[in-house]
Amino acid sequence: xxKNVDVxxxxxxxxxxxxxxxxxxxxxxxxxxxxxxVELGYMKKGIERIMxxxxxxxVMFLAERVCGICxxxxxxxxxxxxxxxxxxAVPPRAAYLRVIVNELDRVASHILANFSYCYTIEHETxxxxxxxxxxxxxxxxxxxxxxxxxxxxxxxxxxxxDLTEADKAALLADLVKVEAxxxxxxxMFETGPLIALRSKGIGIMSxxxxxxxxxxxxxxxxxxxxxxxxxxxxxxxxxxxxxPISRTEGDNFARIMIRFQEVFQSIDLIRKCVxxxxxxxxxxxxxxxxxxxxxxxxxxxxxELTYYIKSDEYGRILDIAxxxxxxxxxxxxxxxxxxxxxxxxxxxxTFISSDPCIACNER
Amino acid sequence: xxxxxxxxxxQMKYNILTSTRHDMVVRQIARRLGIGEQKMRxxxxxxxxxxxxxxxxxxxxxxxxxxxxxxxVARKLGCELFTDFIPLVAPEAMQSIYEDVRTHIASGTQxxxxxxxxxxxxxxxxx
Amino acid sequence: xxxLQKIKNTVRSRSxxxxxxxxxxxxxxxxxxxxxxxxxxxxxxxxxxxxxNPREADVLLVIGxxxxxxxxxxxxxxxxxxxPKVAIAIGNCxxxxxVFNRWHSYIEPPVAKYIPIAAQVPxxxxxxxxxxxxxxxxxxxxxxxxxxxxxx
Numbered sequence: 224x225x226k227n228v229d230v231x232x233x234x235x236x237x238x239x240x241x242x243x244x245x246x247x248x249x250x251x252x253x254x255x256x257x258x259x260x261v262e263l264g265y266m267k268k269g270i271e272r273i274m275x276x277x278x279x280x281x282v283m284f285l286a287e288r289v290c291g292i293c294x295x296x297x298x299x300x301x302x303x304x305x306x307x308x309x310x311x312a313v314p315p316r317a318a319y320l321r322v323i324v325n326e327l328d329r330v331a332s333h334i335l336a337n338f339s340y341c342y343t344i345e346h347e348t349x350x351x352x353x354x355x356x357x358x359x360x361x362x363x364x365x366x367x368x369x370x371x372x373x374x375x376x377x378x379x380x381x382x383x384x385d386l387t388e389a390d391k392a393a394l395l396a397d398l399v400k401v402e403a404x405x406x407x408x409x410x411m412f413e414t415g416p417l418i419a420l421r422s423k424g425i426g427i428m429s430x431x432x433x434x435x436x437x438x439x440x441x442x443x444x445x446x447x448x449x450x451x452x453x454x455x456x457x458x459x460x461x462x463x464x465x466x467p468i469s470r471t472e473g474d475n476f477a478r479i480m481i482r483f484q485e486v487f488q489s490i491d492l493i494r495k496c497v498x499x500x501x502x503x504x505x506x507x508x509x510x511x512x513x514x515x516x517x518x519x520x521x522x523x524x525x526x527e528l529t530y531y532i533k534s535d536e537y538g539r540i541l542d543i544a545x546x547x548x549x550x551x552x553x554x555x556x557x558x559x560x561x562x563x564x565x566x567x568x569x570x571x572x573t574f575i576s577s578d579p580c581i582a583c584n585e586r
Numbered sequence: 587x588x589x590x591x592x593x594x595x596x597q598m599k600y601n602i603l604t605s606t607r608h609d610m611v612v613r614q615i616a617r618r619l620g621i622g623e624q625k626m627r628x629x630x631x632x633x634x635x636x637x638x639x640x641x642x643x644x645x646x647x648x649x650x651x652x653x654x655x656x657x658x659v660a661r662k663l664g665c666e667l668f669t670d671f672i673p674l675v676a677p678e679a680m681q682s683i684y685e686d687v688r689t690h691i692a693s694g695t696q697x698x699x700x701x702x703x704x705x706x707x708x709x710x711x712x713x
Numbered sequence: 714x715x716x717l718q719k720i721k722n723t724v725r726s727r728s729x730x731x732x733x734x735x736x737x738x739x740x741x742x743x744x745x746x747x748x749x750x751x752x753x754x755x756x757x758x759x760x761x762x763x764x765x766n767p768r769e770a771d772v773l774l775v776i777g778x779x780x781x782x783x784x785x786x787x788x789x790x791x792x793x794x795x796x797p798k799v800a801i802a803i804g805n806c807x808x809x810x811x812v813f814n815r816w817h818s819y820i821e822p823p824v825a826k827y828i829p830i831a832a833q834v835p836x837x838x839x840x841x842x843x844x845x846x847x848x849x850x851x852x853x854x855x856x857x858x859x860x861x862x863x864x865x
């Protein structure tokens with residue numbers, strides 16, 4: 224350890240602010256935090272090792288359990304990668320249904336991330352409001368897919384269930400409610416003077432640093448990297464006319480505001496998809512999963528998610544590597560945002576503002 | 587009761603490095619610097635914390651894309667790659683190595699042999 | 714039953730402090746425990762407070778499939794919780810390891826090998842109402858007349 228360090232303060236693994244176990248070792252000089260080290264290994268389950276040699280029907284469910292918060296997108300990226308390997312086409316209605324479910328999941332995940340941040344800066348009222356909105360979103364997810372968390376909604380060539388007229392009406396009615404509520408809460412967050420004191424100008428990450436650490440998702444877009452949104456490359460989103468949101472401040476406030484703005488954007492996307500559902504009525508195509516090798520990227524709520532898959536002719540997974548967005552974001556957060564922080568109290572809030580998901584990070 | 591604050595993390599760090607893509611990247615870095623693979627793993631485990639080891643692969647990819655795009659000598663040495671993207675070497679040490687290689691090339695040494703000399707010095711620094 | 718015991722019983726039935734510890738799950742059960750905090754389920758109306766601080770907890774919710782890092786640490790956390798205490802396993806992972814309990818994985822389930830588990834809530838993940846129900850059903854029966862039971 225360096226000479227100028229006074230105390231090394233460990234935070235975690237069990238910490239009131241953190242939902243998952245991770246340990247930050249902050250080297251401090253007085254109140255100032257000089258540098259931070261991350262100690263992982265509390266959640267290492269070895270999912271990639273389990274996946275090897277198993278048929279895709281099993282790996283599909285394992286892929287979903289890489290992360291419980293953004294399980295839909297893990298399902299979606301894995302299935303789309305398998306479709307890419309075997310050349311299976313998706314009917315338009317199924318493609319739009321996938322986007323609907325994915326965006327519902329994104330709304331739930333962003334609201335949860337912002338809840339965690341509000342809880343960490345001790346704005347519990349706003350946190351509870353947000354958590355209640357999330358329940359409404361999860362209701363819709365449950366109504367469409369049959370499950371709240373691990374949905375397993377997508378299968379190669381389509382989706383499992385159709386969206387009935389009654390569910391569609393309920394979904395649209397709930398979206399109106401969620402949007403109205405969120406407008407109110409965003410105004411509370413945006414104009415709250417104490418929130419601004421705790422968030423503005425804290426944990427700044429510049430654009431160059433974001434590129435160096437390969438930061439992705441809202442964390443990168445808050446630092447002025449709109450091209451990092453991979454929904455731009457997805458064919459269904461291209462049809463919907465998607466444009467990413469970005470900000471340039473790169474501080475905690477920007478990261479939280481990006482997530483709030485993306486919630487509204489996702490709601491708009493869902494509405495557009497519901498309008499276009501009439502383009503077809505088939506929700507399942509056909510095909511067999513075959514041999515091949517692919518590197519497929521998709522946009523998870525936290526950023527770029529990469530699956531590298533190699534399969535044999537029976538659809539068994541020979542080799543797999545998963546790169547989750549939290550790997551890059553936690554690393555960028557620990558080594559760029561928390562260096563030279565003015566107080567230890569900012570460490571927790573900055574760490575939570577990058578939306579860390581340790582289960583993703585360690586797999 | 588025994589309080590355990592610091593644990594030996596080497597086995598867990600090694601587990602991170604044995605993942606498919608990480609293993610590939612470690613092999614590439616080892617080949618590039620001319621160090622044995624197991625030795626390279628040892629150096630990485632000693633130098634980096636667990637989060638950076640997880641991110642090694644993404645950082646290497648970004649380094650290949652964005653580091654030293656305008657200077658072929660610095661690119662071959664990995665000037666920015668091994669200081670900013672994968673912080674194995676201190677920036678000052680890297681700067682002096684780079685300047686020495688530059689003067690060697692200016693005084694008439696073959697570019698390849700000068701770069702080899704530079705890589706040998708990098709190996710000494712990180713060992 | 715002494716008056717002191719009666720007072721303790723009344724107080725304990727309306728004040729249960731909960732800590733949760735994730736020993737390697739997929740995060741799904743974590744957020745279902747968090748969802749219990751939401752005003753819809755309103756865990757605090759039953760007098761349950763989620764603090765995530767083992768030193769003032771009565772109930773420990775164990776989530777996840779036991780990774781090697783936790784083998785020595787979970788025991789420490791369990792010892793830090795003051796008596797009377799109880800541990801509840803949430804989800805399939807602490808019971809059997811769920812989908813992660815295969816060849817080549819790093820986990821070592823079940824959690825019951827390391828600390829005494831009083832109740833198990835299966836599900837992948839269980840619903841917030843089920844978690845709430847388990848805490849509410851278990852805690853009063855275990856904490857009722859704790860001192861008198863201990864003397865016997």
